[in-house]
Amino acid sequence: xxxxxxxxxxxxxxxxxxxxxxxxxxxxxxxxxxxxxxxxxxxxxxxxxxxxxxxxxxxxxxxxxxxxxxxxxxxxxxxxxxxxxxxxxxxxxxxxxxxxxxxxxxxxxxxxxx
Amino acid sequence: xxxxxxxxxxxxxxxxxxxxxxxxxxxxxxxxxxxxxxxxxxxxxxxxxxxxxxxxxxxxxxxxxxxxxxxxxxxxxxxxxxxxxxxxxxxxxxxxxxxxxxxxxxxxxxxxxxxx
Numbered sequence: 001x002x003x004x005x006x007x008x009x010x011x012x013x014x015x016x017x018x019x020x021x022x023x024x025x026x027x028x029x030x031x032x033x034x035x036x037x038x039x040x041x042x043x044x045x046x047x048x049x050x051x052x053x054x055x056x057x058x059x060x061x062x063x064x065x066x067x068x069x070x071x072x073x074x075x076x077x078x079x080x081x082x083x084x085x086x087x088x089x090x091x092x093x094x095x096x097x098x099x100x101x102x103x104x105x106x107x108x109x110x111x112x113x114x
Numbered sequence: 115x116x117x118x119x120x121x122x123x124x125x126x127x128x129x130x131x132x133x134x135x136x137x138x139x140x141x142x143x144x145x146x147x148x149x150x151x152x153x154x155x156x157x158x159x160x161x162x163x164x165x166x167x168x169x170x171x172x173x174x175x176x177x178x179x180x181x182x183x184x185x186x187x188x189x190x191x192x193x194x195x196x197x198x199x200x201x202x203x204x205x206x207x208x209x210x211x212x213x214x215x216x217x218x219x220x221x222x223x224x225x226x227x228x229x230x
Contacts, residue, residue: 107157
């Protein structure tokens with residue numbers, strides 16, 4: 001079956017530091033990968049969408065300078081939260097979409113910022 | 115622009131009772147509709163999806179949803195809930211071939227509490 005792994009599951013970083021999170025698609029080829037953030041008590045916001053052979057597209061309020069993304073192949077993506085502050089805390093979800101159109105989500109990386 | 119409205123922030127039901135969670139969407143093209151569930155301290159799990167065909171779609175764990183185009187709705191139902199159904203449920207919409215690719219727009223979620 002189609003599975004998406006995310007690492008780490010939970011991380012704590014000091015304010016002003018950076019942390020990197022990874023996303024791995026298993027059992028299918030992820031033609032596109034989307035990164036979402038769920039801030040406390042809120043719904044999921046799209047950060048950016050990375051499609052094979054296309055530039056990574058960031059949503060309003062999110063920038064490459066703050067959330068650089070790497071998508072080197074059809075099974076792996078990583079995103080870094082640079083210079084993290086309190087407002088960056090939340091659950092970061094990776095959604096990988098295969099050719100069938102369904103987007104499968106990983107369990108998320110929960111970021112706490114001290 | 116696409117949007118999803120889940121009018122009920124919180125629903126409490128007794129175990130064994132039926133459940134309906136409401137969802138209305140706004141999308142200019144042909145929508146691709148989803149229901150996801152988030153259990154405490156976990157990510158999202160897909161319950162069911164709809165793109166075309168029979169407007170009533172069956173999902174996992176006895177859930178089903180009905181697409182009503184005229185009403186722009188995609189309500190989720192379950193005939194008899196179990197305590198383990200307590201979670202937050204998210205309705206989402208995307209386009210299959212639009213320029214935004216697979217951008218999913220989520221509703222704010224409905225928190226379901228099943229009382230024993």
